[in-house]
Amino acid sequence: MNLNIQMVDTKSQFLKIKEEIYKGFEEVFESSQFINGKQVKEFTEALKSFTRAKHIIPCANGTDAIQVALMALGLEPGDEVIVPTWTYVATAEVIALLKLKPIFIDADYNTFNIDVNKIEEKITSKTKAIVPVHLYGQTCEMEKIMELAKKYNLFVVEDTAQAIGSEYTFSDGAVKQAGTIGNIGTTSFYPSKNLGAYGDGGAIYTNDDDLAVRLKGICHHGELGVKYYHDIVGCNSRLDTLQAVILNAKIKRLKDYETSRNEVADFYDNALKEMDWIETPFRSKNSTHVFHQYTMKIKNGQREALKTYLQEKEIPSMIYYPMPLHFQKAYAMHYNASYDLSISEKLSKEVLSLPIHTEMTESQLHYIVETIKNF
Numbered sequence: 001m002n003l004n005i006q007m008v009d010t011k012s013q014f015l016k017i018k019e020e021i022y023k024g025f026e027e028v029f030e031s032s033q034f035i036n037g038k039q040v041k042e043f044t045e046a047l048k049s050f051t052r053a054k055h056i057i058p059c060a061n062g063t064d065a066i067q068v069a070l071m072a073l074g075l076e077p078g079d080e081v082i083v084p085t086w087t088y089v090a091t092a093e094v095i096a097l098l099k100l101k102p103i104f105i106d107a108d109y110n111t112f113n114i115d116v117n118k119i120e121e122k123i124t125s126k127t128k129a130i131v132p133v134h135l136y137g138q139t140c141e142m143e144k145i146m147e148l149a150k151k152y153n154l155f156v157v158e159d160t161a162q163a164i165g166s167e168y169t170f171s172d173g174a175v176k177q178a179g180t181i182g183n184i185g186t187t188s189f190y191p192s193k194n195l196g197a198y199g200d201g202g203a204i205y206t207n208d209d210d211l212a213v214r215l216k217g218i219c220h221h222g223e224l225g226v227k228y229y230h231d232i233v234g235c236n237s238r239l240d241t242l243q244a245v246i247l248n249a250k251i252k253r254l255k256d257y258e259t260s261r262n263e264v265a266d267f268y269d270n271a272l273k274e275m276d277w278i279e280t281p282f283r284s285k286n287s288t289h290v291f292h293q294y295t296m297k298i299k300n301g302q303r304e305a306l307k308t309y310l311q312e313k314e315i316p317s318m319i320y321y322p323m324p325l326h327f328q329k330a331y332a333m334h335y336n337a338s339y340d341l342s343i344s345e346k347l348s349k350e351v352l353s354l355p356i357h358t359e360m361t362e363s364q365l366h367y368i369v370e371t372i373k374n375f
C-alpha cells in the first residue's frame, strides 16, 4: 500500500498556495528588496493582529529569538534560568551560550509541559528568569508561572515555537495567546512548524515598549535607533523578504490549518481511545491545542516494537525526544542528582508521535489506525 504518508507534508500544502507564492516571489525579485522588503512589514503586521501582541520583531530563526530575548533582559553570567528538561535543545542551548545556568525542571506527565508545582523549590537568589516551553501545541500553566514570576521578581520568556495560535484562559476569564503572556514570547518558522517558511525564520513578541526597542536593536547589531551607532552588543538576525512572502500566504490560512490538525487529532483520539496500552494526548482545560505534534504514550513497553512495525507498514512515527536535556552530554554538568526529573525520563521511553499535518487524507488516517490496531 503506497499512501505516501509523511510526518509533515509541506509539498502538498505548497501545491495549494503555489500561485500566490510564485507571484509574491516575482515581486520580491523585481523589487530586489531581499532584506527588510515591504513583505516583511506586512507579515509583522499580520502576526501582530493574529497574536494580539503589541510588538512583533521578526528574526532569523526560533533559536535566535530565544537568544535575543535573553540578551534583552540584561542578565549576568551565572544567573539562573529555569527551563524544562523535556524540550528541544534550543531552549537550553541559548541559556548555556550566554553563560547563564539552566536549572532543569521535570515535565508534568499529562501535559508534557513544565511541572509548575516543581518550580518554586528551585528558585534561589540567583534565579532571574523562567523559560516555559509550550510543547507539542498546548500552552503551559501560565497563570501559576506568572504568579511565581511576580512573587520572586523573575522575567518570563515563553518559547512558543510549537504552539503558535494556542489560546490560554486565565481563571478570571481573560484569554491570551501563547507567547503574549510573559515579558517576551518567541516562535519559529522552521518549515515543519505550524506556521512554516521554506527556510529559516522566527519572531519575538512583547507588549513592553522598552523591551521592544532593545529586542529590535539587538537583532540589528545593537543599534538602538540611529544607524551606525551601536549602544549595546547585538547580533544579526533578520527574516528575509522571500520567507515573508510564504509566511504572508500561510498566516491567512493558519486558523484553517489549526482546524485541520485538530480534525486529525480528534480522529486519532476516537480511534485509539479504546486501546488500553495507548494513552492519547491529554487536553488541558485552560489551553487550546494546536497539535504541532500528536504525541501518545505507549504503555506496554512496546514503543520501539510499535515504531518498527509502523515503519514496515510505511507509516513514519517520531520520538520527541529520546533523551531529556539533563542527560545530554553538553548539559549534564548542569544536572544535580538531587533533582527529581523522573517523569521526563519515563516520557523518553514512552512517547511516540504520529503523522499530523494539514493535508492528511481519510484513507491515510484509516490505514494508520487500522495498522496500530493490528499490532
Ligand SMILES: *Cc1c(COP(=O)(O)O)cnc(C)c1O
Pocket: 061, 062, 063, 064, 087, 088, 090, 091, 133, 159, 161, 162, 187, 188, 189, 190, 200, 201, 202
Ligand atoms: C523548533 C524549536 C526551536 C528552534 O527553532 P529554530 O527555528 O529551528 O531555530 C526552539 N524551541 C522549540 C521548542 C522548538 O520546537
